[in-house]
Amino acid sequence: MSNKVNVSRTHRRQVVLGLVLGAASAFTTGQALAQDFPPKKTISMVVGFVPGGAADTGARIIAKKLGENLGVAVTVENKAGAGGNIAHQYTATGPADGSVLLFGSVGPLSIAPNMMKLPYDPVKDLAPLTMAVNFPNVLVVHSGTGIKTFAEFIAAAKKDPGKLDFASTGPGSASHLAGELLNDMAKIDTLHVPYKGGAAALQDLLGGRVAAWYATFATAAPHIEAGKVIPLASTGTQRLGGLPQIPTIAESGYPGFSATNWYAFVASSKVPAPVLDLWNAELVKVLSAPDVVEQLNKHGLVPMPGSRDDLARYMAKETATWGRIIRERKISAQ
Structure with a gap:
Protein backbone atom coordinates (compact mmCIF):
# COMPACT_ATOMS: atom_id res chain seq x y z
CA MET A 1 0.00 0.00 0.00
CA SER A 2 2.78 2.40 1.01
CA ASN A 3 4.72 1.71 -2.19
CA LYS A 4 1.61 2.45 -4.30
CA VAL A 5 1.07 5.76 -2.50
CA ASN A 6 4.70 6.75 -3.01
CA VAL A 7 4.56 5.82 -6.68
CA SER A 8 1.35 7.83 -7.09
CA ARG A 9 2.86 10.87 -5.39
CA THR A 10 6.01 10.58 -7.49
CA HIS A 11 3.94 10.36 -10.66
CA ARG A 12 1.94 13.45 -9.67
CA ARG A 13 5.14 15.38 -8.99
CA GLN A 14 6.50 14.34 -12.38
CA VAL A 15 3.30 15.43 -14.14
CA VAL A 16 3.25 18.78 -12.34
CA LEU A 17 6.95 19.32 -13.05
CA GLY A 18 6.36 18.48 -16.69
CA LEU A 19 3.51 20.97 -16.93
CA VAL A 20 5.57 23.69 -15.29
CA LEU A 21 8.55 23.08 -17.55
CA GLY A 22 6.25 22.95 -20.60
CA ALA A 23 4.62 26.24 -19.66
CA ALA A 24 8.00 27.82 -19.03
CA SER A 25 9.27 26.60 -22.37
CA ALA A 26 6.20 27.95 -24.18
CA PHE A 27 6.57 31.27 -22.38
CA THR A 28 10.24 31.46 -23.33
CA THR A 29 9.44 30.57 -26.94
CA GLY A 30 6.69 33.18 -27.01
CA GLN A 31 9.07 35.80 -25.61
CA ALA A 32 11.68 34.91 -28.22
CA LEU A 33 9.15 35.17 -31.04
CA ALA A 34 7.91 38.50 -29.71
CA GLN A 35 11.46 39.84 -29.56
CA ASP A 36 12.06 38.73 -33.17
CA PHE A 37 8.81 40.28 -34.38
CA PRO A 38 8.32 41.33 -37.09
CA PRO A 39 10.16 38.33 -38.55
CA LYS A 40 11.90 40.25 -41.35
CA LYS A 41 12.87 43.78 -42.31
CA THR A 42 10.53 43.55 -45.28
CA ILE A 43 6.99 42.20 -44.97
CA SER A 44 5.01 41.16 -48.04
CA MET A 45 1.31 41.98 -48.18
CA VAL A 46 -0.12 39.88 -51.00
CA VAL A 47 -3.19 41.01 -52.97
CA GLY A 48 -4.94 38.73 -55.45
CA PHE A 49 -6.00 41.47 -57.84
CA VAL A 50 -4.47 44.08 -60.14
CA PRO A 51 -3.42 47.53 -58.90
CA GLY A 52 -6.08 50.23 -58.73
CA GLY A 53 -9.07 48.23 -57.52
CA ALA A 54 -10.71 48.18 -54.10
CA ALA A 55 -8.49 45.37 -52.79
CA ASP A 56 -5.27 47.05 -53.89
CA THR A 57 -6.37 50.45 -52.58
CA GLY A 58 -7.32 49.09 -49.18
CA ALA A 59 -4.16 47.03 -48.85
CA ARG A 60 -1.90 49.99 -49.65
CA ILE A 61 -3.57 52.21 -47.05
CA ILE A 62 -3.15 49.52 -44.40
CA ALA A 63 0.39 48.56 -45.47
CA LYS A 64 1.61 52.14 -45.18
CA LYS A 65 0.36 52.50 -41.59
CA LEU A 66 1.57 49.04 -40.61
CA GLY A 67 5.05 49.83 -41.85
CA GLU A 68 5.11 53.12 -39.95
CA ASN A 69 3.99 51.43 -36.72
CA LEU A 70 6.55 48.61 -36.93
CA GLY A 71 9.43 50.51 -38.50
CA VAL A 72 9.78 48.04 -41.37
CA ALA A 73 8.99 48.05 -45.08
CA VAL A 74 5.61 46.53 -45.93
CA THR A 75 5.40 46.00 -49.66
CA VAL A 76 2.19 45.21 -51.54
CA GLU A 77 2.57 42.33 -54.00
CA ASN A 78 -0.13 42.02 -56.65
CA LYS A 79 -0.48 38.38 -57.67
CA ALA A 80 -3.59 38.59 -59.82
CA GLY A 81 -5.31 35.73 -61.58
CA ALA A 82 -7.89 32.97 -61.16
CA GLY A 83 -10.21 35.23 -59.18
CA GLY A 84 -7.59 35.68 -56.47
CA ASN A 85 -6.84 31.97 -56.05
CA ILE A 86 -3.23 32.35 -57.25
CA ALA A 87 -2.42 34.72 -54.39
CA HIS A 88 -4.12 32.46 -51.87
CA GLN A 89 -2.21 29.40 -53.06
CA TYR A 90 1.04 31.38 -52.99
CA THR A 91 0.45 32.33 -49.36
CA ALA A 92 -0.71 28.86 -48.30
CA THR A 93 2.48 27.27 -49.63
CA GLY A 94 4.79 30.19 -48.76
CA PRO A 95 7.18 30.94 -45.90
CA ALA A 96 6.23 29.77 -42.42
CA ASP A 97 7.93 32.64 -40.59
CA GLY A 98 5.05 35.11 -40.78
CA SER A 99 6.74 37.44 -43.27
CA VAL A 100 3.89 37.03 -45.79
CA LEU A 101 0.42 38.39 -45.07
CA LEU A 102 -2.48 37.89 -47.46
CA PHE A 103 -5.23 40.45 -47.99
CA GLY A 104 -7.63 37.61 -48.68
CA SER A 105 -11.09 37.93 -50.18
CA VAL A 106 -14.53 36.36 -49.99
CA GLY A 107 -14.18 34.58 -53.34
CA PRO A 108 -11.19 32.30 -52.69
CA LEU A 109 -11.90 31.97 -48.95
CA SER A 110 -15.64 31.18 -48.92
CA ILE A 111 -17.04 30.90 -52.46
CA ALA A 112 -14.49 29.05 -54.59
CA PRO A 113 -14.28 26.03 -52.23
CA ASN A 114 -17.96 25.36 -53.08
CA MET A 115 -17.38 25.55 -56.82
CA MET A 116 -14.11 23.82 -57.61
CA LYS A 117 -11.27 21.71 -56.30
CA LEU A 118 -8.58 24.09 -55.15
CA PRO A 119 -4.84 23.36 -54.83
CA TYR A 120 -5.09 24.56 -51.22
CA ASP A 121 -7.62 24.28 -48.39
CA PRO A 122 -8.68 27.70 -47.05
CA VAL A 123 -9.44 26.19 -43.64
CA LYS A 124 -6.42 23.90 -43.22
CA ASP A 125 -3.74 25.81 -45.13
CA LEU A 126 -4.57 29.40 -44.21
CA ALA A 127 -4.79 30.82 -40.69
CA PRO A 128 -7.21 33.69 -39.93
CA LEU A 129 -5.72 36.90 -38.55
CA THR A 130 -8.52 39.48 -38.59
CA MET A 131 -11.34 40.77 -40.74
CA ALA A 132 -10.06 43.85 -42.57
CA VAL A 133 -12.93 45.57 -44.38
CA ASN A 134 -16.49 44.67 -45.26
CA PHE A 135 -18.50 46.63 -47.78
CA PRO A 136 -21.61 46.20 -49.92
CA GLY A 253 -38.96 44.08 -49.43
CA TYR A 254 -36.34 41.35 -48.96
CA PRO A 255 -35.40 41.22 -45.27
CA GLY A 256 -32.28 39.23 -44.54
CA PHE A 257 -30.69 39.99 -47.90
CA SER A 258 -26.95 40.49 -47.45
CA ALA A 259 -24.28 40.04 -50.10
CA THR A 260 -21.17 41.96 -49.23
CA ASN A 261 -17.58 42.05 -50.37
CA TRP A 262 -15.01 41.54 -47.68
CA TYR A 263 -11.28 41.36 -47.36
CA ALA A 264 -9.59 39.65 -44.45
CA PHE A 265 -6.01 39.08 -43.39
CA VAL A 266 -4.80 35.48 -43.34
CA ALA A 267 -1.38 33.83 -43.31
CA SER A 268 0.04 30.38 -43.87
CA SER A 269 -1.21 27.94 -41.23
CA LYS A 270 2.42 26.85 -40.81
CA VAL A 271 3.18 30.15 -39.03
CA PRO A 272 3.51 29.64 -35.23
CA ALA A 273 0.41 30.62 -33.25
CA PRO A 274 2.23 33.27 -31.14
CA VAL A 275 3.28 35.06 -34.36
CA LEU A 276 -0.28 34.87 -35.69
CA ASP A 277 -1.50 36.43 -32.45
CA LEU A 278 1.06 39.23 -32.72
CA TRP A 279 -0.07 39.97 -36.27
CA ASN A 280 -3.66 40.11 -35.10
CA ALA A 281 -2.76 42.70 -32.47
CA GLU A 282 -0.80 44.86 -34.93
CA LEU A 283 -3.41 44.70 -37.67
CA VAL A 284 -6.28 45.49 -35.29
CA LYS A 285 -4.29 48.50 -34.10
CA VAL A 286 -3.88 49.74 -37.69
CA LEU A 287 -7.51 49.11 -38.66
CA SER A 288 -8.68 51.01 -35.57
CA ALA A 289 -6.49 54.07 -36.21
CA PRO A 290 -8.68 57.15 -36.95
CA ASP A 291 -6.62 58.23 -39.98
CA VAL A 292 -6.80 54.75 -41.53
CA VAL A 293 -10.55 54.53 -40.87
CA GLU A 294 -11.05 57.90 -42.55
CA GLN A 295 -8.98 56.95 -45.61
CA LEU A 296 -10.71 53.59 -46.04
CA ASN A 297 -14.15 55.15 -45.63
CA LYS A 298 -13.40 57.58 -48.46
CA HIS A 299 -13.19 54.56 -50.74
CA GLY A 300 -16.37 52.99 -49.38
CA LEU A 301 -14.43 50.46 -47.29
CA VAL A 302 -15.61 49.87 -43.72
CA PRO A 303 -12.93 48.55 -41.31
CA MET A 304 -14.12 45.68 -39.12
CA PRO A 305 -11.15 44.48 -37.06
CA GLY A 306 -11.72 41.60 -34.67
CA SER A 307 -10.27 38.44 -33.18
CA ARG A 308 -8.88 35.48 -35.07
CA ASP A 309 -11.81 33.36 -33.86
CA ASP A 310 -14.29 36.00 -35.05
CA LEU A 311 -12.90 35.73 -38.55
CA ALA A 312 -12.89 31.93 -38.52
CA ARG A 313 -16.56 31.88 -37.55
CA TYR A 314 -17.48 34.49 -40.18
CA MET A 315 -15.67 32.58 -42.92
CA ALA A 316 -17.50 29.38 -41.96
CA LYS A 317 -20.86 31.17 -42.05
CA GLU A 318 -20.17 32.71 -45.47
CA THR A 319 -18.98 29.38 -46.84
CA ALA A 320 -22.23 27.73 -45.76
CA THR A 321 -24.44 30.56 -47.09
CA TRP A 322 -22.87 30.71 -50.53
CA GLY A 323 -22.57 26.94 -50.71
CA ARG A 324 -26.35 26.70 -50.48
CA ILE A 325 -26.91 29.31 -53.19
CA ILE A 326 -24.32 27.69 -55.47
CA ARG A 327 -25.93 24.26 -55.11
CA GLU A 328 -29.54 25.41 -55.43
CA ARG A 329 -28.85 27.75 -58.35
CA LYS A 330 -26.58 25.15 -60.00
CA ILE A 331 -23.74 27.63 -60.40
CA SER A 332 -20.54 26.35 -61.96
CA ALA A 333 -17.09 27.82 -62.45
CA GLN A 334 -17.55 27.79 -66.23
Whole structure:
Protein backbone atom coordinates (compact mmCIF):
# COMPACT_ATOMS: atom_id res chain seq x y z
CA MET A 1 0.00 0.00 0.00
CA SER A 2 2.78 2.40 1.01
CA ASN A 3 4.72 1.71 -2.19
CA LYS A 4 1.61 2.45 -4.30
CA VAL A 5 1.07 5.76 -2.50
CA ASN A 6 4.70 6.75 -3.01
CA VAL A 7 4.56 5.82 -6.68
CA SER A 8 1.35 7.83 -7.09
CA ARG A 9 2.86 10.87 -5.39
CA THR A 10 6.01 10.58 -7.49
CA HIS A 11 3.94 10.36 -10.66
CA ARG A 12 1.94 13.45 -9.67
CA ARG A 13 5.14 15.38 -8.99
CA GLN A 14 6.50 14.34 -12.38
CA VAL A 15 3.30 15.43 -14.14
CA VAL A 16 3.25 18.78 -12.34
CA LEU A 17 6.95 19.32 -13.05
CA GLY A 18 6.36 18.48 -16.69
CA LEU A 19 3.51 20.97 -16.93
CA VAL A 20 5.57 23.69 -15.29
CA LEU A 21 8.55 23.08 -17.55
CA GLY A 22 6.25 22.95 -20.60
CA ALA A 23 4.62 26.24 -19.66
CA ALA A 24 8.00 27.82 -19.03
CA SER A 25 9.27 26.60 -22.37
CA ALA A 26 6.20 27.95 -24.18
CA PHE A 27 6.57 31.27 -22.38
CA THR A 28 10.24 31.46 -23.33
CA THR A 29 9.44 30.57 -26.94
CA GLY A 30 6.69 33.18 -27.01
CA GLN A 31 9.07 35.80 -25.61
CA ALA A 32 11.68 34.91 -28.22
CA LEU A 33 9.15 35.17 -31.04
CA ALA A 34 7.91 38.50 -29.71
CA GLN A 35 11.46 39.84 -29.56
CA ASP A 36 12.06 38.73 -33.17
CA PHE A 37 8.81 40.28 -34.38
CA PRO A 38 8.32 41.33 -37.09
CA PRO A 39 10.16 38.33 -38.55
CA LYS A 40 11.90 40.25 -41.35
CA LYS A 41 12.87 43.78 -42.31
CA THR A 42 10.53 43.55 -45.28
CA ILE A 43 6.99 42.20 -44.97
CA SER A 44 5.01 41.16 -48.04
CA MET A 45 1.31 41.98 -48.18
CA VAL A 46 -0.12 39.88 -51.00
CA VAL A 47 -3.19 41.01 -52.97
CA GLY A 48 -4.94 38.73 -55.45
CA PHE A 49 -6.00 41.47 -57.84
CA VAL A 50 -4.47 44.08 -60.14
CA PRO A 51 -3.42 47.53 -58.90
CA GLY A 52 -6.08 50.23 -58.73
CA GLY A 53 -9.07 48.23 -57.52
CA ALA A 54 -10.71 48.18 -54.10
CA ALA A 55 -8.49 45.37 -52.79
CA ASP A 56 -5.27 47.05 -53.89
CA THR A 57 -6.37 50.45 -52.58
CA GLY A 58 -7.32 49.09 -49.18
CA ALA A 59 -4.16 47.03 -48.85
CA ARG A 60 -1.90 49.99 -49.65
CA ILE A 61 -3.57 52.21 -47.05
CA ILE A 62 -3.15 49.52 -44.40
CA ALA A 63 0.39 48.56 -45.47
CA LYS A 64 1.61 52.14 -45.18
CA LYS A 65 0.36 52.50 -41.59
CA LEU A 66 1.57 49.04 -40.61
CA GLY A 67 5.05 49.83 -41.85
CA GLU A 68 5.11 53.12 -39.95
CA ASN A 69 3.99 51.43 -36.72
CA LEU A 70 6.55 48.61 -36.93
CA GLY A 71 9.43 50.51 -38.50
CA VAL A 72 9.78 48.04 -41.37
CA ALA A 73 8.99 48.05 -45.08
CA VAL A 74 5.61 46.53 -45.93
CA THR A 75 5.40 46.00 -49.66
CA VAL A 76 2.19 45.21 -51.54
CA GLU A 77 2.57 42.33 -54.00
CA ASN A 78 -0.13 42.02 -56.65
CA LYS A 79 -0.48 38.38 -57.67
CA ALA A 80 -3.59 38.59 -59.82
CA GLY A 81 -5.31 35.73 -61.58
CA ALA A 82 -7.89 32.97 -61.16
CA GLY A 83 -10.21 35.23 -59.18
CA GLY A 84 -7.59 35.68 -56.47
CA ASN A 85 -6.84 31.97 -56.05
CA ILE A 86 -3.23 32.35 -57.25
CA ALA A 87 -2.42 34.72 -54.39
CA HIS A 88 -4.12 32.46 -51.87
CA GLN A 89 -2.21 29.40 -53.06
CA TYR A 90 1.04 31.38 -52.99
CA THR A 91 0.45 32.33 -49.36
CA ALA A 92 -0.71 28.86 -48.30
CA THR A 93 2.48 27.27 -49.63
CA GLY A 94 4.79 30.19 -48.76
CA PRO A 95 7.18 30.94 -45.90
CA ALA A 96 6.23 29.77 -42.42
CA ASP A 97 7.93 32.64 -40.59
CA GLY A 98 5.05 35.11 -40.78
CA SER A 99 6.74 37.44 -43.27
CA VAL A 100 3.89 37.03 -45.79
CA LEU A 101 0.42 38.39 -45.07
CA LEU A 102 -2.48 37.89 -47.46
CA PHE A 103 -5.23 40.45 -47.99
CA GLY A 104 -7.63 37.61 -48.68
CA SER A 105 -11.09 37.93 -50.18
CA VAL A 106 -14.53 36.36 -49.99
CA GLY A 107 -14.18 34.58 -53.34
CA PRO A 108 -11.19 32.30 -52.69
CA LEU A 109 -11.90 31.97 -48.95
CA SER A 110 -15.64 31.18 -48.92
CA ILE A 111 -17.04 30.90 -52.46
CA ALA A 112 -14.49 29.05 -54.59
CA PRO A 113 -14.28 26.03 -52.23
CA ASN A 114 -17.96 25.36 -53.08
CA MET A 115 -17.38 25.55 -56.82
CA MET A 116 -14.11 23.82 -57.61
CA LYS A 117 -11.27 21.71 -56.30
CA LEU A 118 -8.58 24.09 -55.15
CA PRO A 119 -4.84 23.36 -54.83
CA TYR A 120 -5.09 24.56 -51.22
CA ASP A 121 -7.62 24.28 -48.39
CA PRO A 122 -8.68 27.70 -47.05
CA VAL A 123 -9.44 26.19 -43.64
CA LYS A 124 -6.42 23.90 -43.22
CA ASP A 125 -3.74 25.81 -45.13
CA LEU A 126 -4.57 29.40 -44.21
CA ALA A 127 -4.79 30.82 -40.69
CA PRO A 128 -7.21 33.69 -39.93
CA LEU A 129 -5.72 36.90 -38.55
CA THR A 130 -8.52 39.48 -38.59
CA MET A 131 -11.34 40.77 -40.74
CA ALA A 132 -10.06 43.85 -42.57
CA VAL A 133 -12.93 45.57 -44.38
CA ASN A 134 -16.49 44.67 -45.26
CA PHE A 135 -18.50 46.63 -47.78
CA PRO A 136 -21.61 46.20 -49.92
CA ASN A 137 -22.01 46.48 -53.64
CA VAL A 138 -24.51 48.88 -55.16
CA LEU A 139 -26.93 47.73 -57.85
CA VAL A 140 -26.66 50.20 -60.71
CA VAL A 141 -28.33 50.28 -64.12
CA HIS A 142 -27.43 52.06 -67.33
CA SER A 143 -29.33 55.34 -67.61
CA GLY A 144 -30.78 54.21 -70.94
CA THR A 145 -32.82 51.42 -69.36
CA GLY A 146 -35.35 53.93 -68.07
CA ILE A 147 -35.30 52.18 -64.67
CA LYS A 148 -35.13 54.69 -61.83
CA THR A 149 -35.91 52.67 -58.70
CA PHE A 150 -35.33 49.21 -57.27
CA ALA A 151 -39.08 48.50 -57.43
CA GLU A 152 -39.00 49.27 -61.17
CA PHE A 153 -36.04 46.90 -61.57
CA ILE A 154 -37.99 44.04 -59.95
CA ALA A 155 -41.06 44.88 -62.04
CA ALA A 156 -39.03 44.84 -65.26
CA ALA A 157 -37.47 41.50 -64.33
CA LYS A 158 -40.87 39.94 -63.62
CA LYS A 159 -42.41 41.34 -66.81
CA ASP A 160 -39.78 39.76 -69.09
CA PRO A 161 -38.07 36.81 -67.37
CA GLY A 162 -34.52 36.21 -68.62
CA LYS A 163 -34.35 39.48 -70.58
CA LEU A 164 -32.96 41.91 -67.97
CA ASP A 165 -29.25 41.14 -67.67
CA PHE A 166 -26.55 41.96 -65.15
CA ALA A 167 -22.77 41.94 -65.40
CA SER A 168 -20.35 40.31 -62.99
CA THR A 169 -16.60 40.03 -62.64
CA GLY A 170 -16.83 36.30 -63.24
CA PRO A 171 -18.69 33.15 -62.19
CA GLY A 172 -18.86 32.89 -58.41
CA SER A 173 -17.75 36.47 -57.83
CA ALA A 174 -19.46 38.63 -55.20
CA SER A 175 -21.19 40.60 -57.97
CA HIS A 176 -22.47 37.36 -59.52
CA LEU A 177 -23.76 35.83 -56.29
CA ALA A 178 -25.51 39.05 -55.26
CA GLY A 179 -27.59 38.75 -58.43
CA GLU A 180 -28.25 35.06 -57.87
CA LEU A 181 -29.32 35.69 -54.28
CA LEU A 182 -31.80 38.33 -55.48
CA ASN A 183 -33.07 35.94 -58.16
CA ASP A 184 -33.63 33.39 -55.41
CA MET A 185 -35.29 35.68 -52.86
CA ALA A 186 -37.37 37.77 -55.30
CA LYS A 187 -38.31 34.81 -57.52
CA ILE A 188 -37.11 36.61 -60.64
CA ASP A 189 -34.96 35.54 -63.57
CA THR A 190 -32.27 38.10 -64.43
CA LEU A 191 -29.59 36.94 -66.85
CA HIS A 192 -26.01 36.66 -65.62
CA VAL A 193 -23.34 37.98 -68.03
CA PRO A 194 -19.84 37.14 -66.72
CA TYR A 195 -16.77 39.23 -67.57
CA LYS A 196 -13.09 38.62 -66.92
CA GLY A 197 -12.81 41.63 -64.67
CA GLY A 198 -14.34 44.86 -63.47
CA ALA A 199 -12.89 47.00 -66.27
CA ALA A 200 -14.63 44.98 -69.00
CA ALA A 201 -17.90 44.86 -67.06
CA LEU A 202 -17.85 48.61 -66.51
CA GLN A 203 -17.08 49.31 -70.16
CA ASP A 204 -20.10 47.34 -71.36
CA LEU A 205 -22.34 48.82 -68.66
CA LEU A 206 -21.39 52.37 -69.67
CA GLY A 207 -21.89 51.44 -73.33
CA GLY A 208 -25.39 50.12 -72.61
CA ARG A 209 -24.48 46.62 -73.76
CA VAL A 210 -25.51 45.22 -70.38
CA ALA A 211 -28.30 46.63 -68.23
CA ALA A 212 -27.07 46.29 -64.66
CA TRP A 213 -24.11 45.55 -62.39
CA TYR A 214 -23.63 44.99 -58.67
CA ALA A 215 -20.63 47.32 -58.55
CA THR A 216 -18.40 48.51 -55.75
CA PHE A 217 -19.21 52.04 -54.66
CA ALA A 218 -15.67 53.22 -55.42
CA THR A 219 -16.04 52.05 -59.03
CA ALA A 220 -19.57 53.31 -59.57
CA ALA A 221 -19.36 56.67 -57.78
CA PRO A 222 -17.91 58.85 -60.58
CA HIS A 223 -20.36 57.42 -63.11
CA ILE A 224 -23.29 57.91 -60.75
CA GLU A 225 -22.22 61.53 -60.32
CA ALA A 226 -21.97 61.93 -64.09
CA GLY A 227 -25.49 60.50 -64.54
CA LYS A 228 -24.33 57.60 -66.69
CA VAL A 229 -25.60 54.95 -64.29
CA ILE A 230 -28.48 55.02 -61.79
CA PRO A 231 -28.03 53.57 -58.29
CA LEU A 232 -31.02 51.50 -57.17
CA ALA A 233 -30.08 49.71 -53.93
CA SER A 234 -27.12 48.51 -51.89
CA THR A 235 -26.49 44.88 -51.00
CA GLY A 236 -25.48 45.25 -47.33
CA THR A 237 -27.46 45.46 -44.11
CA GLN A 238 -26.93 49.23 -43.80
CA ARG A 239 -27.12 52.04 -46.32
CA LEU A 240 -23.92 53.23 -47.95
CA GLY A 241 -22.41 56.29 -46.32
CA GLY A 242 -21.77 57.79 -49.75
CA LEU A 243 -25.34 57.12 -50.92
CA PRO A 244 -27.52 57.56 -47.83
CA GLN A 245 -30.62 58.21 -49.95
CA ILE A 246 -30.37 54.80 -51.65
CA PRO A 247 -32.10 51.97 -49.74
CA THR A 248 -30.73 48.51 -49.10
CA ILE A 249 -32.28 45.53 -50.84
CA ALA A 250 -33.12 44.17 -47.38
CA GLU A 251 -35.30 47.19 -46.54
CA SER A 252 -36.86 47.15 -50.01
CA GLY A 253 -38.96 44.08 -49.43
CA TYR A 254 -36.34 41.35 -48.96
CA PRO A 255 -35.40 41.22 -45.27
CA GLY A 256 -32.28 39.23 -44.54
CA PHE A 257 -30.69 39.99 -47.90
CA SER A 258 -26.95 40.49 -47.45
CA ALA A 259 -24.28 40.04 -50.10
CA THR A 260 -21.17 41.96 -49.23
CA ASN A 261 -17.58 42.05 -50.37
CA TRP A 262 -15.01 41.54 -47.68
CA TYR A 263 -11.28 41.36 -47.36
CA ALA A 264 -9.59 39.65 -44.45
CA PHE A 265 -6.01 39.08 -43.39
CA VAL A 266 -4.80 35.48 -43.34
CA ALA A 267 -1.38 33.83 -43.31
CA SER A 268 0.04 30.38 -43.87
CA SER A 269 -1.21 27.94 -41.23
CA LYS A 270 2.42 26.85 -40.81
CA VAL A 271 3.18 30.15 -39.03
CA PRO A 272 3.51 29.64 -35.23
CA ALA A 273 0.41 30.62 -33.25
CA PRO A 274 2.23 33.27 -31.14
CA VAL A 275 3.28 35.06 -34.36
CA LEU A 276 -0.28 34.87 -35.69
CA ASP A 277 -1.50 36.43 -32.45
CA LEU A 278 1.06 39.23 -32.72
CA TRP A 279 -0.07 39.97 -36.27
CA ASN A 280 -3.66 40.11 -35.10
CA ALA A 281 -2.76 42.70 -32.47
CA GLU A 282 -0.80 44.86 -34.93
CA LEU A 283 -3.41 44.70 -37.67
CA VAL A 284 -6.28 45.49 -35.29
CA LYS A 285 -4.29 48.50 -34.10
CA VAL A 286 -3.88 49.74 -37.69
CA LEU A 287 -7.51 49.11 -38.66
CA SER A 288 -8.68 51.01 -35.57
CA ALA A 289 -6.49 54.07 -36.21
CA PRO A 290 -8.68 57.15 -36.95
CA ASP A 291 -6.62 58.23 -39.98
CA VAL A 292 -6.80 54.75 -41.53
CA VAL A 293 -10.55 54.53 -40.87
CA GLU A 294 -11.05 57.90 -42.55
CA GLN A 295 -8.98 56.95 -45.61
CA LEU A 296 -10.71 53.59 -46.04
CA ASN A 297 -14.15 55.15 -45.63
CA LYS A 298 -13.40 57.58 -48.46
CA HIS A 299 -13.19 54.56 -50.74
CA GLY A 300 -16.37 52.99 -49.38
CA LEU A 301 -14.43 50.46 -47.29
CA VAL A 302 -15.61 49.87 -43.72
CA PRO A 303 -12.93 48.55 -41.31
CA MET A 304 -14.12 45.68 -39.12
CA PRO A 305 -11.15 44.48 -37.06
CA GLY A 306 -11.72 41.60 -34.67
CA SER A 307 -10.27 38.44 -33.18
CA ARG A 308 -8.88 35.48 -35.07
CA ASP A 309 -11.81 33.36 -33.86
CA ASP A 310 -14.29 36.00 -35.05
CA LEU A 311 -12.90 35.73 -38.55
CA ALA A 312 -12.89 31.93 -38.52
CA ARG A 313 -16.56 31.88 -37.55
CA TYR A 314 -17.48 34.49 -40.18
CA MET A 315 -15.67 32.58 -42.92
CA ALA A 316 -17.50 29.38 -41.96
CA LYS A 317 -20.86 31.17 -42.05
CA GLU A 318 -20.17 32.71 -45.47
CA THR A 319 -18.98 29.38 -46.84
CA ALA A 320 -22.23 27.73 -45.76
CA THR A 321 -24.44 30.56 -47.09
CA TRP A 322 -22.87 30.71 -50.53
CA GLY A 323 -22.57 26.94 -50.71
CA ARG A 324 -26.35 26.70 -50.48
CA ILE A 325 -26.91 29.31 -53.19
CA ILE A 326 -24.32 27.69 -55.47
CA ARG A 327 -25.93 24.26 -55.11
CA GLU A 328 -29.54 25.41 -55.43
CA ARG A 329 -28.85 27.75 -58.35
CA LYS A 330 -26.58 25.15 -60.00
CA ILE A 331 -23.74 27.63 -60.40
CA SER A 332 -20.54 26.35 -61.96
CA ALA A 333 -17.09 27.82 -62.45
CA GLN A 334 -17.55 27.79 -66.23
